[in-house]
Amino acid sequence: MSATTILGETRPIVSKDEDFTHYMTARQPAMLRLAYVLTGDTASAEDLVQVAFAKLYLAWNRVEERGALDGYVRRILVNEHNSSWRRPWRRRERVSDTLPDSPVLDTYDDGGNAELWQLVQSLPPRQRSVIVLRYYEQLSEAEIADVLGVSPGTVKSQASKALASLRGRTPRSLATGEDG
Amino acid sequence: MSTDFEQQLAGALERRASTAPVAPQSLDAVRHRARGIRRRRIAVSAAGVAAALAVIAPLGLSATGVLDGDPDRSRDIAVASPGPSPVPPPVTEPVTVTTGAAPGDAPGIAWLEADGTLHLPGGTMAQAEPGYRALSVVASRVLAFRSDPDTGLGTVDEIGTDGSVLASYGALMAPMTDDAGTVGAWVDRQGRIVWAGAGGQTTFDTEGNAQLLSVDADGAWFTPEGAERAASRIAPDGSVTGPLDVLGVNDSLGERVTATLTYDDMEPGSCGGVLRGGREEWRTCDFTVDRFSPDGAWVLATDAYLDGMGQGTLAILDAGTGGAQVQYEVEDGVFFDWRWEDAAHALAVVHTPADQAWQVVRLGLDGSVEQAVAPRRGTDLEPPFWLGS
Numbered sequence: 062m063s064a065t066t067i068l069g070e071t072r073p074i075v076s077k078d079e080d081f082t083h084y085m086t087a088r089q090p091a092m093l094r095l096a097y098v099l100t101g102d103t104a105s106a107e108d109l110v111q112v113a114f115a116k117l118y119l120a121w122n123r124v125e126e127r128g129a130l131d132g133y134v135r136r137i138l139v140n141e142h143n144s145s146w147r148r149p150w151r152r153r154e155r156v157s158d159t160l161p162d163s164p165v166l167d168t169y170d171d172g173g174n175a176e177l178w179q180l181v182q183s184l185p186p187r188q189r190s191v192i193v194l195r196y197y198e199q200l201s202e203a204e205i206a207d208v209l210g211v212s213p214g215t216v217k218s219q220a221s222k223a224l225a226s227l228r229g230r231t232p233r234s235l236a237t238g239e240d241g
Numbered sequence: 242m243s244t245d246f247e248q249q250l251a252g253a254l255e256r257r258a259s260t261a262p263v264a265p266q267s268l269d270a271v272r273h274r275a276r277g278i279r280r281r282r283i284a285v286s287a288a289g290v291a292a293a294l295a296v297i298a299p300l301g302l303s304a305t306g307v308l309d310g311d312p313d314r315s316r317d318i319a320v321a322s323p324g325p326s327p328v329p330p331p332v333t334e335p336v337t338v339t340t341g342a343a344p345g346d347a348p349g350i351a352w353l354e355a356d357g358t359l360h361l362p363g364g365t366m367a368q369a370e371p372g373y374r375a376l377s378v379v380a381s382r383v384l385a386f387r388s389d390p391d392t393g394l395g396t397v398d399e400i401g402t403d404g405s406v407l408a409s410y411g412a413l414m415a416p417m418t419d420d421a422g423t424v425g426a427w428v429d430r431q432g433r434i435v436w437a438g439a440g441g442q443t444t445f446d447t448e449g450n451a452q453l454l455s456v457d458a459d460g461a462w463f464t465p466e467g468a469e470r471a472a473s474r475i476a477p478d479g480s481v482t483g484p485l486d487v488l489g490v491n492d493s494l495g496e497r498v499t500a501t502l503t504y505d506d507m508e509p510g511s512c513g514g515v516l517r518g519g520r521e522e523w524r525t526c527d528f529t530v531d532r533f534s535p536d537g538a539w540v541l542a543t544d545a546y547l548d549g550m551g552q553g554t555l556a557i558l559d560a561g562t563g564g565a566q567v568q569y570e571v572e573d574g575v576f577f578d579w580r581w582e583d584a585a586h587a588l589a590v591v592h593t594p595a596d597q598a599w600q601v602v603r604l605g606l607d608g609s610v611e612q613a614v615a616p617r618r619g620t621d622l623e624p625p626f627w628l629g630s
Contacts, residue, residue, distance in 0.1 A: 078272075082268050085266070094259070097257075097258060098261075103263050107266065110263075111266050111271060114271045115271050115278055116275070116278065174252070174253040178254070181250070196251040197251065213392075215452070
Protein backbone atom coordinates (compact mmCIF):
# COMPACT_ATOMS: atom_id res chain seq x y z
CA MET A 62 0.00 0.00 0.00
CA SER A 63 1.37 3.41 -0.86
CA ALA A 64 1.48 6.25 1.62
CA THR A 65 1.44 10.01 1.69
CA THR A 66 3.05 12.44 4.10
CA ILE A 67 0.85 15.29 5.31
CA LEU A 68 2.39 17.75 7.75
CA GLY A 69 4.92 15.20 8.86
CA GLU A 70 2.33 12.49 9.48
CA THR A 71 2.43 9.45 7.24
CA ARG A 72 -0.96 7.99 6.36
CA PRO A 73 -1.83 5.13 4.03
CA ILE A 74 -3.62 6.29 0.88
CA VAL A 75 -7.25 5.20 1.15
CA SER A 76 -10.02 6.32 -1.17
CA LYS A 77 -12.72 8.57 0.22
CA ASP A 78 -15.39 5.90 -0.33
CA GLU A 79 -13.32 3.23 1.32
CA ASP A 80 -12.55 5.42 4.30
CA PHE A 81 -16.15 6.60 4.63
CA THR A 82 -17.59 3.10 4.27
CA HIS A 83 -15.30 1.85 6.99
CA TYR A 84 -16.61 4.47 9.38
CA MET A 85 -20.25 4.10 8.32
CA THR A 86 -20.21 0.33 8.69
CA ALA A 87 -18.71 0.55 12.14
CA ARG A 88 -20.90 3.31 13.52
CA GLN A 89 -24.18 2.95 11.69
CA PRO A 90 -25.82 0.53 14.14
CA ALA A 91 -25.25 2.92 17.03
CA MET A 92 -26.47 5.90 15.04
CA LEU A 93 -29.59 4.02 13.92
CA ARG A 94 -30.37 3.17 17.52
CA LEU A 95 -29.93 6.80 18.54
CA ALA A 96 -32.13 7.95 15.67
CA TYR A 97 -34.78 5.41 16.61
CA VAL A 98 -34.86 6.59 20.21
CA LEU A 99 -35.10 10.18 18.99
CA THR A 100 -37.80 9.67 16.40
CA GLY A 101 -39.72 6.74 17.80
CA ASP A 102 -40.31 5.06 14.47
CA THR A 103 -38.33 2.99 12.03
CA ALA A 104 -38.88 4.91 8.81
CA SER A 105 -38.01 8.28 10.33
CA ALA A 106 -34.93 6.84 12.00
CA GLU A 107 -33.63 5.34 8.77
CA ASP A 108 -34.32 8.58 6.89
CA LEU A 109 -32.60 10.65 9.56
CA VAL A 110 -29.50 8.46 9.51
CA GLN A 111 -29.36 8.56 5.72
CA VAL A 112 -29.45 12.37 5.73
CA ALA A 113 -26.82 12.53 8.46
CA PHE A 114 -24.44 10.20 6.66
CA ALA A 115 -25.09 11.96 3.34
CA LYS A 116 -24.08 15.27 4.89
CA LEU A 117 -21.07 13.66 6.47
CA TYR A 118 -20.14 12.19 3.09
CA LEU A 119 -20.27 15.64 1.50
CA ALA A 120 -18.09 17.07 4.24
CA TRP A 121 -15.79 14.08 4.57
CA ASN A 122 -12.67 15.85 3.28
CA ARG A 123 -13.18 18.66 5.78
CA VAL A 124 -13.07 16.40 8.80
CA GLU A 125 -9.54 16.32 10.10
CA GLU A 126 -10.14 14.85 13.50
CA ARG A 127 -11.49 11.35 12.99
CA GLY A 128 -12.12 11.08 16.71
CA ALA A 129 -14.69 13.86 16.37
CA LEU A 130 -16.79 12.06 13.76
CA ASP A 131 -19.33 10.65 16.18
CA GLY A 132 -19.84 14.12 17.59
CA TYR A 133 -20.46 15.57 14.14
CA VAL A 134 -22.96 12.86 13.18
CA ARG A 135 -24.73 13.09 16.51
CA ARG A 136 -25.05 16.84 16.09
CA ILE A 137 -26.44 16.50 12.57
CA LEU A 138 -28.90 13.81 13.69
CA VAL A 139 -30.25 15.74 16.64
CA ASN A 140 -30.41 19.10 14.90
CA GLU A 141 -32.04 17.57 11.83
CA HIS A 142 -34.59 15.92 14.05
CA ASN A 143 -35.32 19.06 16.03
CA SER A 144 -35.47 21.35 13.03
CA SER A 145 -37.85 19.02 11.23
CA TRP A 146 -40.44 19.85 13.86
CA ARG A 147 -40.29 23.51 12.95
CA ARG A 148 -42.08 22.67 9.74
CA PRO A 149 -45.78 23.01 10.48
CA TRP A 150 -46.83 20.32 8.02
CA ARG A 151 -44.70 17.77 9.83
CA ARG A 152 -46.91 18.18 12.86
CA ARG A 153 -50.04 17.18 11.00
CA GLU A 154 -50.95 13.65 10.24
CA ARG A 155 -50.18 12.55 6.73
CA VAL A 156 -51.68 9.89 4.54
CA SER A 157 -49.10 7.18 3.96
CA ASP A 158 -48.95 3.89 2.13
CA THR A 159 -46.39 2.64 4.63
CA LEU A 160 -47.63 0.39 7.36
CA PRO A 161 -46.96 1.58 10.88
CA ASP A 162 -44.24 -0.11 12.90
CA SER A 163 -45.07 -3.39 14.46
CA PRO A 164 -44.99 -3.34 18.23
CA VAL A 165 -41.59 -4.29 19.59
CA LEU A 166 -41.75 -7.35 21.82
CA ASP A 167 -39.68 -6.72 24.91
CA THR A 168 -39.45 -10.01 26.72
CA TYR A 169 -37.82 -8.36 29.74
CA ASP A 170 -40.48 -5.74 30.15
CA ASP A 171 -42.99 -5.84 32.94
CA GLY A 172 -44.86 -2.98 31.32
CA GLY A 173 -42.81 -0.22 32.91
CA ASN A 174 -40.37 0.22 30.03
CA ALA A 175 -43.16 0.48 27.50
CA GLU A 176 -44.87 3.04 29.69
CA LEU A 177 -41.75 5.14 30.04
CA TRP A 178 -41.00 4.83 26.33
CA GLN A 179 -44.43 6.18 25.46
CA LEU A 180 -44.00 9.06 27.88
CA VAL A 181 -40.60 9.99 26.42
CA GLN A 182 -42.11 9.92 22.94
CA SER A 183 -44.78 12.35 24.05
CA LEU A 184 -42.23 15.00 25.10
CA PRO A 185 -41.66 18.05 22.89
CA PRO A 186 -38.73 17.44 20.47
CA ARG A 187 -36.12 19.53 22.26
CA GLN A 188 -36.93 18.09 25.66
CA ARG A 189 -36.91 14.62 24.17
CA SER A 190 -33.50 15.29 22.62
CA VAL A 191 -32.11 16.42 25.95
CA ILE A 192 -33.48 13.33 27.70
CA VAL A 193 -32.15 10.99 25.01
CA LEU A 194 -28.72 12.60 24.98
CA ARG A 195 -28.53 12.60 28.77
CA TYR A 196 -29.92 9.17 29.60
CA TYR A 197 -29.27 7.17 26.44
CA GLU A 198 -26.06 8.71 25.12
CA GLN A 199 -24.93 9.50 28.70
CA LEU A 200 -23.64 12.97 27.73
CA SER A 201 -22.94 15.70 30.27
CA GLU A 202 -24.92 18.92 30.26
CA ALA A 203 -21.99 20.74 28.68
CA GLU A 204 -21.76 18.12 25.92
CA ILE A 205 -25.49 18.28 25.27
CA ALA A 206 -25.27 22.06 25.07
CA ASP A 207 -22.56 21.69 22.45
CA VAL A 208 -24.64 19.24 20.40
CA LEU A 209 -27.76 21.39 20.50
CA GLY A 210 -25.98 24.72 20.15
CA VAL A 211 -27.62 26.13 23.28
CA SER A 212 -26.35 27.19 26.69
CA PRO A 213 -25.83 24.64 29.47
CA GLY A 214 -28.45 26.57 31.40
CA THR A 215 -31.00 25.85 28.72
CA VAL A 216 -30.07 22.17 28.80
CA LYS A 217 -30.49 22.12 32.57
CA SER A 218 -33.82 23.85 32.35
CA GLN A 219 -35.13 21.60 29.56
CA ALA A 220 -33.97 18.46 31.36
CA SER A 221 -35.58 19.58 34.59
CA LYS A 222 -38.88 20.28 32.87
CA ALA A 223 -38.79 17.00 30.98
CA LEU A 224 -38.06 14.97 34.09
CA ALA A 225 -40.80 16.74 36.02
CA SER A 226 -43.21 16.04 33.20
CA LEU A 227 -42.23 12.39 33.03
CA ARG A 228 -42.43 11.91 36.76
CA GLY A 229 -45.76 13.65 36.96
CA ARG A 230 -47.27 11.27 34.44
CA THR A 231 -45.49 8.09 35.48
CA PRO A 232 -47.60 5.59 37.42
CA ARG A 233 -46.74 5.60 41.11
CA SER A 234 -45.49 2.02 40.95
CA LEU A 235 -42.70 3.15 38.60
CA ALA A 236 -41.87 6.46 40.16
CA THR A 237 -41.25 5.34 43.73
CA GLY A 238 -37.89 5.78 45.35
CA GLU A 239 -36.77 8.74 43.27
CA ASP A 240 -35.33 12.03 44.37
CA GLY A 241 -32.14 10.91 45.93
CA MET B 242 -26.28 11.51 41.48
CA SER B 243 -28.87 9.75 39.36
CA THR B 244 -32.09 8.59 41.00
CA ASP B 245 -33.87 5.28 40.66
CA PHE B 246 -36.25 6.92 38.26
CA GLU B 247 -33.43 8.23 36.08
CA GLN B 248 -31.81 4.81 36.04
CA GLN B 249 -35.12 3.27 35.05
CA LEU B 250 -35.43 5.84 32.29
CA ALA B 251 -31.96 5.08 30.99
CA GLY B 252 -32.76 1.37 31.08
CA ALA B 253 -36.02 1.82 29.19
CA LEU B 254 -34.30 3.79 26.43
CA GLU B 255 -31.40 1.35 26.18
CA ARG B 256 -33.72 -1.65 26.02
CA ARG B 257 -35.92 -0.08 23.37
CA ALA B 258 -32.92 1.00 21.31
CA SER B 259 -31.41 -2.46 21.40
CA THR B 260 -34.52 -3.92 19.80
CA ALA B 261 -34.97 -1.19 17.18
CA PRO B 262 -36.11 -2.80 13.90
CA VAL B 263 -34.04 -0.50 11.68
CA ALA B 264 -32.19 -1.48 8.53
CA PRO B 265 -28.67 -0.27 7.70
CA GLN B 266 -28.06 2.12 4.82
CA SER B 267 -25.90 1.20 1.86
CA LEU B 268 -23.13 3.44 0.57
CA ASP B 269 -25.04 3.79 -2.71
CA ALA B 270 -28.14 5.06 -0.91
CA VAL B 271 -26.10 7.55 1.10
CA ARG B 272 -24.24 8.78 -1.99
CA HIS B 273 -27.52 9.17 -3.87
CA ARG B 274 -28.92 11.25 -1.02
CA ALA B 275 -25.70 13.28 -0.89
CA ARG B 276 -25.94 14.06 -4.60
CA GLY B 277 -29.45 15.35 -4.08
CA ILE B 278 -28.36 17.59 -1.24
CA ARG B 279 -25.42 18.89 -3.26
CA ARG B 280 -27.62 19.61 -6.30
CA ARG B 281 -29.99 21.66 -4.19
CA ARG B 282 -27.12 23.57 -2.58
CA ILE B 283 -25.62 24.42 -5.98
CA ALA B 284 -29.02 25.45 -7.29
CA VAL B 285 -29.52 27.72 -4.31
CA SER B 286 -26.08 29.29 -4.73
CA ALA B 287 -26.57 29.96 -8.44
CA ALA B 288 -30.00 31.42 -7.83
CA GLY B 289 -28.45 33.74 -5.27
CA VAL B 290 -26.01 35.31 -7.73
CA ALA B 291 -28.66 35.58 -10.42
CA ALA B 292 -31.10 37.20 -8.04
CA ALA B 293 -28.48 39.67 -6.88
CA LEU B 294 -27.70 40.74 -10.41
CA ALA B 295 -31.38 40.99 -11.23
CA VAL B 296 -31.89 43.33 -8.31
CA ILE B 297 -28.91 45.49 -9.08
CA ALA B 298 -29.05 45.84 -12.84
CA PRO B 299 -32.42 47.56 -13.29
CA LEU B 300 -31.81 50.12 -10.57
CA GLY B 301 -28.75 51.79 -12.06
CA LEU B 302 -28.74 54.63 -9.57
CA SER B 303 -25.41 56.42 -9.76
CA ALA B 304 -23.45 57.72 -6.82
CA THR B 305 -24.58 61.23 -7.72
CA GLY B 306 -28.19 60.15 -7.67
CA VAL B 307 -28.65 60.40 -11.43
CA LEU B 308 -30.63 57.63 -13.04
CA ASP B 309 -28.44 55.76 -15.43
CA GLY B 310 -29.95 53.50 -18.05
CA ASP B 311 -26.70 52.28 -19.53
CA PRO B 312 -26.55 48.57 -18.74
CA ASP B 313 -22.79 48.53 -19.10
CA ARG B 314 -22.41 50.99 -16.28
CA SER B 315 -25.03 49.55 -14.00
CA ARG B 316 -22.55 47.22 -12.28
CA ASP B 317 -20.30 50.16 -11.42
CA ILE B 318 -22.96 51.79 -9.38
CA ALA B 319 -24.85 49.20 -7.42
CA VAL B 320 -27.77 50.06 -5.22
CA ALA B 321 -28.22 53.20 -3.25
CA SER B 322 -26.59 52.47 0.07
CA PRO B 323 -25.62 55.13 2.57
CA GLY B 324 -22.01 55.57 3.57
CA PRO B 325 -19.20 58.03 3.22
CA SER B 326 -17.20 55.98 0.72
CA PRO B 327 -18.16 55.16 -2.84
CA VAL B 328 -19.77 51.73 -3.03
CA PRO B 329 -17.62 49.31 -5.03
CA PRO B 330 -19.31 47.25 -7.73
CA PRO B 331 -20.73 43.90 -6.64
CA VAL B 332 -18.33 41.01 -6.90
CA THR B 333 -20.02 38.40 -9.04
CA GLU B 334 -17.67 35.46 -8.46
CA PRO B 335 -17.20 33.96 -4.98
CA VAL B 336 -13.88 34.92 -3.39
CA THR B 337 -11.93 32.04 -1.83
CA VAL B 338 -10.16 32.78 1.44
CA THR B 339 -6.75 31.12 1.84
CA THR B 340 -3.76 31.66 4.09
CA GLY B 341 -2.00 33.49 1.28
CA ALA B 342 -3.55 36.94 1.77
CA ALA B 343 -1.32 39.94 2.37
CA PRO B 344 -0.80 41.01 5.99
CA GLY B 345 -2.80 44.04 7.08
CA ASP B 346 -3.51 45.99 10.25
CA ALA B 347 -4.43 44.23 13.48
CA PRO B 348 -8.19 44.01 14.21
CA GLY B 349 -9.76 47.33 15.05
CA ILE B 350 -12.16 45.69 17.50
CA ALA B 351 -11.55 43.78 20.70
CA TRP B 352 -10.37 40.19 20.38
CA LEU B 353 -8.86 37.61 22.65
CA GLU B 354 -6.49 34.70 22.52
CA ALA B 355 -6.82 31.31 24.19
CA ASP B 356 -3.89 32.09 26.51
CA GLY B 357 -5.87 34.95 28.06
CA THR B 358 -4.36 37.83 26.09
CA LEU B 359 -7.06 40.47 25.67
CA HIS B 360 -6.63 42.88 22.76
CA LEU B 361 -8.67 46.00 23.33
CA PRO B 362 -9.69 48.74 20.91
CA GLY B 363 -6.95 51.30 20.49
CA GLY B 364 -4.21 48.71 20.60
CA THR B 365 -3.95 48.21 24.36
CA MET B 366 -3.55 44.72 25.75
CA ALA B 367 -4.22 43.01 29.05
CA GLN B 368 -3.09 39.60 30.23
CA ALA B 369 -5.88 37.72 31.94
CA GLU B 370 -6.13 34.11 33.02
CA PRO B 371 -6.57 31.59 30.18
CA GLY B 372 -10.00 30.13 29.57
CA TYR B 373 -12.05 33.10 28.40
CA ARG B 374 -14.12 32.48 25.29
CA ALA B 375 -15.75 35.85 24.67
CA LEU B 376 -14.79 39.48 25.20
CA SER B 377 -16.93 42.62 25.19
CA VAL B 378 -16.32 46.25 25.94
CA VAL B 379 -19.46 47.84 27.36
CA ALA B 380 -19.38 51.52 28.35
CA SER B 381 -15.59 51.25 28.88
CA ARG B 382 -15.96 48.14 31.05
CA VAL B 383 -14.06 45.09 29.82
CA LEU B 384 -16.22 41.98 30.23
CA ALA B 385 -14.89 38.50 29.54
CA PHE B 386 -16.90 35.28 29.61
CA ARG B 387 -15.75 31.84 30.70
CA SER B 388 -17.57 28.61 31.43
CA ASP B 389 -16.61 25.81 33.77
CA PRO B 390 -15.58 22.83 31.62
CA ASP B 391 -17.11 20.37 34.09
CA THR B 392 -20.34 22.02 35.13
CA GLY B 393 -20.86 24.28 32.14
CA LEU B 394 -21.74 27.14 34.48
CA GLY B 395 -20.81 30.49 32.96
CA THR B 396 -19.31 33.60 34.49
CA VAL B 397 -18.92 37.14 33.21
CA ASP B 398 -15.79 38.70 34.71
CA GLU B 399 -15.10 42.42 34.66
CA ILE B 400 -11.41 42.74 33.89
CA GLY B 401 -9.11 45.56 35.00
CA THR B 402 -6.36 47.10 32.92
CA ASP B 403 -3.83 44.83 34.61
CA GLY B 404 -5.82 41.72 33.74
CA SER B 405 -7.15 41.20 37.25
CA VAL B 406 -10.80 40.33 37.90
CA LEU B 407 -12.66 43.31 39.38
CA ALA B 408 -16.09 41.67 39.67
CA SER B 409 -17.82 38.45 38.64
CA TYR B 410 -21.40 37.70 37.62
CA GLY B 411 -22.94 34.25 37.16
CA ALA B 412 -24.22 33.95 33.58
CA LEU B 413 -25.78 31.53 31.14
CA MET B 414 -24.21 33.23 28.14
CA ALA B 415 -21.60 35.73 27.04
CA PRO B 416 -22.61 39.40 26.90
CA MET B 417 -23.99 40.86 23.69
CA THR B 418 -23.42 44.53 22.86
CA ASP B 419 -24.47 47.17 20.40
CA ASP B 420 -21.97 48.13 17.69
CA ALA B 421 -20.74 51.18 19.56
CA GLY B 422 -20.18 49.26 22.77
CA THR B 423 -22.35 51.68 24.74
CA VAL B 424 -24.76 49.04 26.06
CA GLY B 425 -24.66 45.30 26.60
CA ALA B 426 -26.73 42.50 28.07
CA TRP B 427 -26.48 38.89 29.16
CA VAL B 428 -28.63 36.29 30.89
CA ASP B 429 -27.78 35.50 34.49
CA ARG B 430 -28.02 32.06 36.05
CA GLN B 431 -31.59 32.74 37.16
CA GLY B 432 -32.55 33.26 33.54
CA ARG B 433 -32.96 37.03 33.95
CA ILE B 434 -31.72 39.63 31.51
CA VAL B 435 -28.95 41.84 32.87
CA TRP B 436 -28.78 45.17 31.05
CA ALA B 437 -25.51 47.13 31.32
CA GLY B 438 -24.76 50.66 30.18
CA ALA B 439 -23.19 53.90 31.28
CA GLY B 440 -25.71 54.14 34.11
CA GLY B 441 -24.78 50.78 35.62
CA GLN B 442 -26.61 47.45 35.59
CA THR B 443 -30.32 46.64 35.70
CA THR B 444 -31.79 43.15 35.97
CA PHE B 445 -35.08 42.31 34.28
CA ASP B 446 -37.06 39.30 35.39
CA THR B 447 -38.68 37.32 32.60
CA GLU B 448 -40.82 34.22 32.87
CA GLY B 449 -38.40 31.29 32.90
CA ASN B 450 -34.99 31.42 31.29
CA ALA B 451 -34.90 34.12 28.65
CA GLN B 452 -32.97 33.43 25.47
CA LEU B 453 -31.19 36.62 24.50
CA LEU B 454 -31.10 37.21 20.75
CA SER B 455 -29.71 40.65 20.05
CA VAL B 456 -28.83 43.94 21.72
CA ASP B 457 -28.83 47.50 20.46
CA ALA B 458 -29.11 50.92 22.06
CA ASP B 459 -32.93 50.68 22.10
CA GLY B 460 -33.13 47.40 23.95
CA ALA B 461 -32.59 43.66 23.94
CA TRP B 462 -34.48 41.17 21.79
CA PHE B 463 -35.23 37.92 23.57
CA THR B 464 -37.42 34.84 23.44
CA PRO B 465 -39.22 33.75 26.60
CA GLU B 466 -38.52 30.19 27.64
CA GLY B 467 -40.47 27.65 25.63
CA ALA B 468 -41.87 30.23 23.22
CA GLU B 469 -41.82 29.62 19.49
CA ARG B 470 -42.02 32.39 16.94
CA ALA B 471 -42.24 35.01 19.66
CA ALA B 472 -39.28 37.39 19.82
CA SER B 473 -39.88 40.41 22.04
CA ARG B 474 -37.83 43.47 22.85
CA ILE B 475 -37.26 44.80 26.32
CA ALA B 476 -36.23 48.45 26.49
CA PRO B 477 -33.80 49.86 29.06
CA ASP B 478 -36.83 51.15 31.03
CA GLY B 479 -38.22 47.60 31.23
CA SER B 480 -41.08 48.05 28.78
CA VAL B 481 -41.64 45.11 26.44
CA THR B 482 -42.77 45.28 22.83
CA GLY B 483 -43.64 42.48 20.45
CA PRO B 484 -43.72 39.64 19.96
CA LEU B 485 -42.59 39.29 16.37
CA ASP B 486 -43.74 36.23 14.48
CA VAL B 487 -40.24 35.05 13.59
CA LEU B 488 -38.14 32.02 14.48
CA GLY B 489 -35.36 34.25 15.73
CA VAL B 490 -33.95 37.75 15.67
CA ASN B 491 -30.30 37.64 14.61
CA ASP B 492 -29.44 41.33 14.93
CA SER B 493 -31.19 44.62 15.47
CA LEU B 494 -30.62 48.25 14.65
CA GLY B 495 -33.36 50.63 15.75
CA GLU B 496 -36.61 49.58 14.10
CA ARG B 497 -34.91 47.09 11.81
CA VAL B 498 -34.08 43.48 12.63
CA THR B 499 -32.52 40.65 10.72
CA ALA B 500 -34.62 37.58 11.37
CA THR B 501 -34.90 33.91 10.54
CA LEU B 502 -38.41 33.39 9.20
CA THR B 503 -38.59 29.74 8.16
CA TYR B 504 -36.41 26.70 8.52
CA ASP B 505 -36.52 23.71 6.23
CA ASP B 506 -34.53 20.59 6.94
CA MET B 507 -35.69 18.73 3.87
CA GLU B 508 -34.36 21.06 1.22
CA PRO B 509 -32.34 21.80 3.43
CA GLY B 510 -32.33 25.51 4.13
CA SER B 511 -33.90 28.49 5.79
CA CYS B 512 -35.36 31.82 4.78
CA GLY B 513 -34.80 35.09 6.54
CA GLY B 514 -34.63 38.77 5.87
CA VAL B 515 -34.88 42.28 7.19
CA LEU B 516 -37.98 43.54 8.98
CA ARG B 517 -38.67 47.18 9.78
CA GLY B 518 -41.19 47.86 12.51
CA GLY B 519 -42.28 44.22 12.24
CA ARG B 520 -42.94 44.46 8.49
CA GLU B 521 -40.87 42.39 6.12
CA GLU B 522 -38.72 44.52 3.78
CA TRP B 523 -37.14 41.62 1.92
CA ARG B 524 -36.35 37.98 2.38
CA THR B 525 -33.85 35.52 1.00
CA CYS B 526 -33.66 31.76 1.13
CA ASP B 527 -30.05 31.76 -0.07
CA PHE B 528 -28.45 32.86 3.18
CA THR B 529 -28.98 33.19 6.91
CA VAL B 530 -29.11 36.94 7.40
CA ASP B 531 -27.04 38.01 10.37
CA ARG B 532 -25.40 41.27 11.52
CA PHE B 533 -26.02 44.83 10.33
CA SER B 534 -22.96 46.89 9.48
CA PRO B 535 -22.43 49.83 11.86
CA ASP B 536 -23.98 52.24 9.32
CA GLY B 537 -26.88 49.88 8.66
CA ALA B 538 -26.16 49.70 4.93
CA TRP B 539 -25.08 46.05 4.80
CA VAL B 540 -25.70 42.76 6.52
CA LEU B 541 -23.40 39.82 6.98
CA ALA B 542 -24.94 36.53 5.92
CA THR B 543 -23.96 32.88 6.17
CA ASP B 544 -25.06 29.56 4.74
CA ALA B 545 -28.82 29.05 4.70
CA TYR B 546 -28.47 25.80 6.57
CA LEU B 547 -26.43 24.79 9.60
CA ASP B 548 -25.61 21.11 9.53
CA GLY B 549 -23.17 20.93 12.40
CA MET B 550 -20.11 21.05 10.18
CA GLY B 551 -19.64 24.80 10.27
CA GLN B 552 -20.11 27.71 7.93
CA GLY B 553 -18.43 27.53 4.55
CA THR B 554 -19.80 30.82 3.24
CA LEU B 555 -19.80 34.40 4.46
CA ALA B 556 -21.56 36.98 2.32
CA ILE B 557 -22.21 40.70 2.49
CA LEU B 558 -25.71 41.69 1.37
CA ASP B 559 -27.25 45.08 0.75
CA ALA B 560 -29.39 45.73 3.81
CA GLY B 561 -31.94 47.61 1.72
CA THR B 562 -32.54 44.97 -0.93
CA GLY B 563 -30.86 41.70 0.06
CA GLY B 564 -28.74 41.82 -3.09
CA ALA B 565 -25.38 40.08 -2.76
CA GLN B 566 -22.41 42.45 -2.75
CA VAL B 567 -19.73 39.80 -2.29
CA GLN B 568 -19.57 36.18 -1.24
CA TYR B 569 -16.55 34.70 0.50
CA GLU B 570 -15.85 30.99 0.67
CA VAL B 571 -13.23 28.92 2.39
CA GLU B 572 -12.36 25.73 0.59
CA ASP B 573 -13.23 22.74 2.77
CA GLY B 574 -12.84 25.00 5.80
CA VAL B 575 -15.06 27.01 8.08
CA PHE B 576 -15.80 30.55 9.12
CA PHE B 577 -15.90 30.21 12.89
CA ASP B 578 -16.74 33.75 13.99
CA TRP B 579 -17.46 37.04 12.24
CA ARG B 580 -18.02 40.68 13.14
CA TRP B 581 -18.11 44.05 11.44
CA GLU B 582 -14.93 46.03 12.00
CA ASP B 583 -16.28 49.21 10.38
CA ALA B 584 -18.88 50.11 7.77
CA ALA B 585 -16.79 48.68 4.93
CA HIS B 586 -14.98 45.71 6.45
CA ALA B 587 -15.84 42.52 8.28
CA LEU B 588 -13.47 40.39 10.30
CA ALA B 589 -13.72 36.62 10.37
CA VAL B 590 -11.98 33.82 12.22
CA VAL B 591 -11.28 31.18 9.59
CA HIS B 592 -9.91 27.66 9.65
CA THR B 593 -8.38 26.16 6.52
CA PRO B 594 -7.76 22.43 6.76
CA ALA B 595 -5.34 22.32 3.82
CA ASP B 596 -2.67 23.85 6.04
CA GLN B 597 -4.42 23.30 9.37
CA ALA B 598 -4.33 27.01 10.09
CA TRP B 599 -6.49 29.47 11.99
CA GLN B 600 -6.33 33.15 11.10
CA VAL B 601 -8.36 36.35 11.33
CA VAL B 602 -9.04 37.90 7.94
CA ARG B 603 -10.37 41.30 6.98
CA LEU B 604 -12.99 41.09 4.24
CA GLY B 605 -13.94 44.11 2.18
CA LEU B 606 -17.06 45.10 0.28
CA ASP B 607 -14.90 44.92 -2.86
CA GLY B 608 -13.82 41.31 -2.40
CA SER B 609 -10.48 42.20 -0.84
CA VAL B 610 -8.91 39.88 1.75
CA GLU B 611 -6.21 40.81 4.27
CA GLN B 612 -4.67 38.99 7.20
CA ALA B 613 -5.61 40.77 10.43
CA VAL B 614 -4.06 38.05 12.60
CA ALA B 615 -1.44 35.83 10.98
CA PRO B 616 -2.20 32.13 10.47
CA ARG B 617 -1.58 29.85 13.41
CA ARG B 618 -1.55 26.06 13.23
CA GLY B 619 -4.27 24.09 14.94
CA THR B 620 -7.06 21.58 14.38
CA ASP B 621 -10.57 22.71 13.60
CA LEU B 622 -11.85 21.74 17.03
CA GLU B 623 -10.44 24.60 19.10
CA PRO B 624 -9.79 28.08 17.71
CA PRO B 625 -6.85 29.96 19.23
CA PHE B 626 -8.65 33.31 19.14
CA TRP B 627 -12.11 34.86 19.24
CA LEU B 628 -13.48 38.17 18.06
CA GLY B 629 -14.96 40.49 20.64
CA SER B 630 -17.70 43.04 20.56
